[in-house]
Every structure is written in C-alpha cells, then in structure tokens.
Amino acid sequence: MTSIKRSNYDKRLPKRAAKSVAKKTAPSQKIFYSIVHTIPGRIRFRIPLLARDTEYTDKLKLAIESDPRVTNVRANQKAASIVINYKTGVISDNQMREHLVHLIQTAQDMVMPKExxxxxxxxxxxxxxxxxxxxxxxxxxxxxxxxxxxxxxxxxxxxxxxxxxxxxxxxxxxxxxxxxxxxxxRGNGKINSQPLKLKSASEPDLV
Structure with a gap:
C-alpha cells in the first residue's frame, strides 16, 4: 500500500511543478506592429495598441527616449503611430530597428518612474x-x-x-x-537628474 501511494504522488508531482513554472514564466501579450516608413536616421511604426492604451504609449515613449542614440520621439495616438529619429553612424539601421522592435514588445513590462x-x-x-x-x-x-x-x-x-x-x-x-x-x-524618493534607467517589472530591486 505504501509503495503504491508513493508512486502515485511521484507521478503527480511533475505536473504540479510544471503548472507552477508555467504561471511564473507566462509571457506578456504580443504587441502587433508594422513599419510604415523608414530611412537612415528615421523610422515610423504603426502600433494599434497606441490608439487604445495611454499607459502603454507613455511607457513606450519613455523607454525609447531613454536611449541616448534617439534624438526625437513623436507618438500620435489617433493615428496609432510613433516616429523615432536617431543618430546615424552610431548603430546600423537594421540593429536600431531590431532594438526598437524589442522595446515595442517589452515596454508593457516597464515600471514607470514616479513623477x-x-x-x-x-x-x-x-x-x-x-x-x-x-x-x-x-x-x-x-x-x-x-x-x-x-x-x-x-x-x-x-x-x-x-x-x-x-x-x-x-x-x-x-x-x-x-x-x-x-x-x-527613483524608487528611493530622491530627485534624479541623470538619464532614466528603466527596469523590467520582473527584475528584483537591489538593496
């Protein structure tokens, strides 16, 4: 009897562990976008979520503005688009485009600094x-x-x-x-005039 109970418990254990891991590593929703126009130093995205989510718009704009290679950011919620101007010669256009796409996907997990x-x-x-x-x-x-x-x-x-x-x-x-x-x-309540450093909500705070 004892051996049977233990074997059944062992079979159930991996399933519970898998469910727990699945909850912890659940990915954020995928952000749909399209590239409307691009030239060296300038790119325009159309992101439908911008038109219906002001918080995401603020987070994305802040995340992009925190990049020192970016010179200007203009978001238009009505048109669901965002235009980014960046320095040329510092990074290739393909690398910058991939970086901006990454920010589009991860901006929803950013923690907005208090103002x-x-x-x-x-x-x-x-x-x-x-x-x-x-x-x-x-x-x-x-x-x-x-x-x-x-x-x-x-x-x-x-x-x-x-x-x-x-x-x-x-x-x-x-x-x-x-x-x-x-x-x-910042989180410690002190005024910060240095460039913003955004962190992901999943990253632990350093003490």
Whole structure:
C-alpha cells in the first residue's frame, strides 16, 4: 500500500511543478506592429495598441527616449503611430530597428518612474517653513503665559509674525513664476537628474 501511494504522488508531482513554472514564466501579450516608413536616421511604426492604451504609449515613449542614440520621439495616438529619429553612424539601421522592435514588445513590462511637479516640491518647502514658524509662535506664547501670566506681543512674536507674512507672499510669487516642470523620481524618493534607467517589472530591486 505504501509503495503504491508513493508512486502515485511521484507521478503527480511533475505536473504540479510544471503548472507552477508555467504561471511564473507566462509571457506578456504580443504587441502587433508594422513599419510604415523608414530611412537612415528615421523610422515610423504603426502600433494599434497606441490608439487604445495611454499607459502603454507613455511607457513606450519613455523607454525609447531613454536611449541616448534617439534624438526625437513623436507618438500620435489617433493615428496609432510613433516616429523615432536617431543618430546615424552610431548603430546600423537594421540593429536600431531590431532594438526598437524589442522595446515595442517589452515596454508593457516597464515600471514607470514616479513623477512630481516642481511646484509641489517648492510649495511643500514653503508650507513646512510656515508650519515651523507657527509652532515656534505657539511655544513663545506658552512661555509668555508661564512667565508673565498672560499672552503678550513681544519682539519674538513680531519677528515671527512678520516672517510668516513674508514667506507666504514669497510662496505666492514663486508659485506664479515657477514653470510646470516635472521631475522623475527613483524608487528611493530622491530627485534624479541623470538619464532614466528603466527596469523590467520582473527584475528584483537591489538593496
């Protein structure tokens, strides 16, 4: 009896393992495309998915723009097409075409970097300063109550109140002048001005 049970278990084990491996290595959907026009340094693809998937369009455009050999990228969702201009003489046209086709297929698995508005960064800094001043004023008022048994407007109170007004005006002026520039963030939350390095969703994060 024991030997029969073990043999049946051994027969079932490879099937379960195969199913588990199949789930882990399930390929992403194939992206259909066609080459509409190509000349040295310029190629145009038609990709039907561009017309119905904005997220994929953003990922593909970002993936292509991250290549230093690419000089310009224009995506037209209505026409479901994307035009890429690249440097000639650095890589052969066939190699560049194969590279772009690879990006078309793998862009769906890319992890988009987080973006944050430059205005939101500056606004957060100003708000933190204003909150710090408000907290300092409250501490100063509490000290006056303890020392003088009443709330009084002393030199520190006037300085803090004036500083708060100046910072609020400075914030308003800065937010009006500052352009709507976006900064891309890495996973560690720090602003990164270096060229983007996209990673596949299947790649593990390095600690």
């Amino acid at each position: 944050v508005m430059a205005k939101s960064i500056v606004g957060t800094i100003f708000d933190a300063l204003i909150n710090l001043i408000d907290d300092t004023r409250k501490l100063n008022q509490a000290r006056n109550v303890i020392v003088y048994r009443r709330v009084r407007t002393d030199v520190w109170e006037r300085i803090l109140s004036t500083s708060r007004s100046i910072i609020k005006r400075l914030k308003s002026a800065t937010m009006f002048i500052l352009p709507n520039k976006r900064w891309r963030l």
